[in-house]
Amino acid sequence: MSQNIILTTGTYDLIKDHIRRKKVTIEEEELLLNQLKNASQVLRKNLPEDIVSINRKVTYKDHNKNEEKTILLVGPENVKVSKNKISVLSDEGIAMVGYKEGDIIEWPAKKGNLKLEILKVEE
Secondary structure, three states: OOOOOEEEEEHHHHHHHHHEEEEEEOOHHHHHHHHHHEEEEEOOHHHHOEEOOOOOOEEEEOOOOOEEEEEEEEEEHHHHHOOOOOEEOOOOHHHOOOEEEOEEEEEOOOOEEEEEEEEEOEE
């Protein structure tokens, strides 16, 4: 999990604002601030296809529950859990955003530590 994440400028600003509003745990805040400090910011059109980002479909494996899920990562205003549209600011979203296919992320989420493997990212 040491590699630098890649974010669109809009997603970067959204996460920065989320931290500023104290919507994350101290441990998450520390991790996120460190990630943001080292993150590459790109325009949406320059975002590599295998990077988890808003409006991308992500298939991942939850190693703790040993299950695979496919979600559409969306902005907080477009969440529809019944349609698997999950917020980029949810525990899973904030853990995976900026990472790429094949990455395994361990994340100290509010509801318990996550271990997620990104299997596939689609437009």
